[in-house]
Amino acid sequence: MASTGIATKGSAAGRRGRRRGWLRQAPEALTAETRTSGIPADEVPDARLQGHWLLASMGKRVLRSGGLHLTREMLEAAAPHAGDRIVEFGPGVGLTAAELLAARPPFYVGIEPNTEGRAKLDAVLAGRPARVVTAEASATGLDAGSADLVVGEAMLTMSSPQQRRAIVAEAARVLAAGGRYAIHELALADAAPDPDRRTGRGEVSREISRTIKVGATPVKLAAWRALLTDAGFDVVWQGTAPMRLLEPSRLIADEGPIGFARFATNMIRRPEARRRVLAMRNSFRAYKADLSAVAMVAVKRPTQH
Incomplete structure (x- = not known):
């Protein structure tokens, strides 16, 4: 694991002043999951499920390329x-949301266009000053300058x-000057x-896109940094980790012994899911020299609006 840089925070006084507009938007009551389009994930055959939802349906909670350890470092x-x-872009089933809510923020908003996994996310957010907005990360509908921290994992890849330029631009728009943007993505080796x-x-x-059934476009570390700096951010921290998402040792580290056993049991019970998981792992292994996980924290420059 490698990391560089330090975190940067804006002044408390600035946050107090900016918070007023945000708090005028009272938290919406969390409701039961409503599917707005498409087929519910639990009705899609294993052969057709997108890779991340296939893994989630098998009990895998940590779906980030660098694992739980890199998320926590970030x-x-x-x-x-x-x-x-x-604000969190793409909270999924709420694993990172739980970590963020442990800080007891005055407000949390998850921007999630998909309804898969919403019941699990709702359970994490229940009873908190939190809500979920069904929207794309590139067009959240949130007020400009209304957030101090935006987090997005496994989305830009x-x-x-x-699309990724639009998402980063939206993060810059939503953040107040001095706000932080944290990302956790897949990178190409130099x-x-x-x-x-x-x-x-x-x-x-x-090859990766073919096996996970989602378009994946990892880029090199310099390109990730350029994406952020071109949008008005200064990168203040960077961490990397091997891409070992489906290796047994990473599965145990991320999911724990009980979670690993649950995942292994589903591998046995669901032959098509097992075939796909092994295909994904073989693809990751075949390109392990070309892939890594990267996390970055960037600060919005004061001149950006």
């Missing part, structure tokens, strides 16, 4: 605290170059072949 660098208004500039696709991307 959060330590981002330093969420009781004065932060927090699954977006096209145009020695890996460069992907196509227009599509973001290359050999590694095509």
Whole structure:
């Protein structure tokens, strides 16, 4: 595990002043899951499920490329605290949301376009000053300058170059000056072949996308940093980890013995899911020299609005 830099926070006085507009939006009561489009994940055959929802359906909670340890390193660098208004892009089943809410923020908003996993997320948020907005991360509908910390994991990798620029621009818009943006994504090694500039696709991307059934476009560390700096951020911390999402040792570290046993049991009981998980693991192993996980914390420059 490697990391560089330090977390940066804005002044408490600035946060208090900015918080007023945010708190005018009272938390919405969390409701039962409502599916707005598509087929519910529990009705989709294992052969067709997107990789992250397949793994979640088998009991895997940690779906980030660098595992729970890198997520926690990222959060330590981002330093969420009781004065932060927090927005999370793509909270999924709520694992990182639980870590963020432990800081007792005055407000948490999850931006989640999908309804899969919503029941688990609702359980995490229940009784907290928190709500979920069904929206795309590129168009949240939140007020400009209404957040102190935005967190997004495993989202930009699954977006096209145009989409990821729009998502990062939205993070910059939602954040107040001095606010922090924390990301956890998949990266290409410096020695890996460069992907196509227009599509973001290359050999590694095509193979990974084929096995997980989601478009994945990892880029090199320098490109991740450039994406943030071009949008008005200064990167203040970076951490990396091997891409070992489906290796037994990582599964045990992320899920614990009981969670690992549950996942292994589902591997036995669901042959098509087992076939797909092994195909994903084989793909990750085949390109292990070209892949790594990266997390970054960046601070919005004061000149950005």
